[in-house]
Amino acid sequence: MNGRFSRLALGAATALALLGGTASAAENWRAWNIHTDGHPNTSAMDLFAEMVDATTDGEVKVDVFHGGVLGSQPDALEQVRIGAIELGNFNLGPIGPMVKEANLVSLPFIFKSVPHMFRVLEGEAGEVVAKGMADAGILPLAWFDAGARSFYTQKAINTPADVEGLKIRVMNNNLYTSMISAMGGNPSPMAFSEVQQALKTGVVDGAENNFPSFKNVGHYEVTTHYSLSEHLIIPECICVNTKKFEALSPTLQKQVRAAAKAAALYQRALWEVQSGQARTEVEAAGIKVNEIADKAPFQDAMDSVYEDYLAENPDMKKLVDLAKSTK
Secondary structure, rough: OOHHHHHHHHHHHHHHHHOOOOOOOOOEEEEEOOOOOOOOOHHHHHHHHHHHHHHHHEEEEEEOOOOOOOOHHHHHHHHHHHHOEEEEEOOOOOOOOOOHHHHHOOOOOOOOOOHHHHHHHHHHHHHHHHHHHHHOOEEEEEEOOOEEEEEEEOEEEEEEEEHHHOOEEEEHHHHHHHHHOHHOOOOOOOOHHHHHHHHOOOOEEOOOOOHHHHHOOHHHHOOEEEEEEEEEEOEEEEEEEEHHHHOOOOOHHHHHHHHHHHHHHHHHHHHHHHHHHHHHHHHOOOOOEEEEEHHHHHHHHHHHHHHHHHHHHHHHHHHHHHHOOOO
């Protein structure tokens, strides 16, 4: 850690130290993280562990296992849910099939921007999502930034009509395939590892992801345009087994939550820098990045997606409306 991030971390740790407190029995928790050294989430999870140890006077210790060494994300989710692993840094996308409330974030264009997403999840709608997750055994302590997913193809996309006829790789989720179909495109679910070759050979005309992923895996080498649709903004979280957390004293719960929120702010700052650097690098390599001035036509094109989704999940209407009405 260095620069303003080290100052941010130091300030957060100092503030947390004021909470103080002890508990009757020490807790030793394991935490799962799929990311490796250099990733914002890895740094944030390490900071979280340090803060928990310091502010609880060692009453709660967290050992973070990076690089997915404790198993795949689906396996780790289940392990946290049943309490075999206490903590994890998870993407909310795979949690959606387990917790219907968490599927809110997978609705295309449900969020206006990344800041809007955080306002939703840190407000009343987020409380509903968090309760649904906690009831399933996976209690979210804080939300991480995972960027906004946008389209990259061989031409600029400025309106839904620009997607018509294009074969677009998406993750294997009915909401994502329906999103492409609603714009007249042809959704092509496939493994992420296959996308580079598929783009190069023309098996697909485009794909979608955030700037760091677009740059880090080399997809910018086989496309020409990146269009800022920001159609999916799916965050990550620090999640803890509900029963393990609720077994802590109120003081320890407060300290662990505070550490998670401080680590999340640190992660978001790191992510913003990394995402900006990735954009600068792909533009320097020749990628044309276009802002989409008016996203309303894209949102309007999603009417059928929402209608079908709410017909199958009528009890989600209140939550969807709550998210949409958040300023």
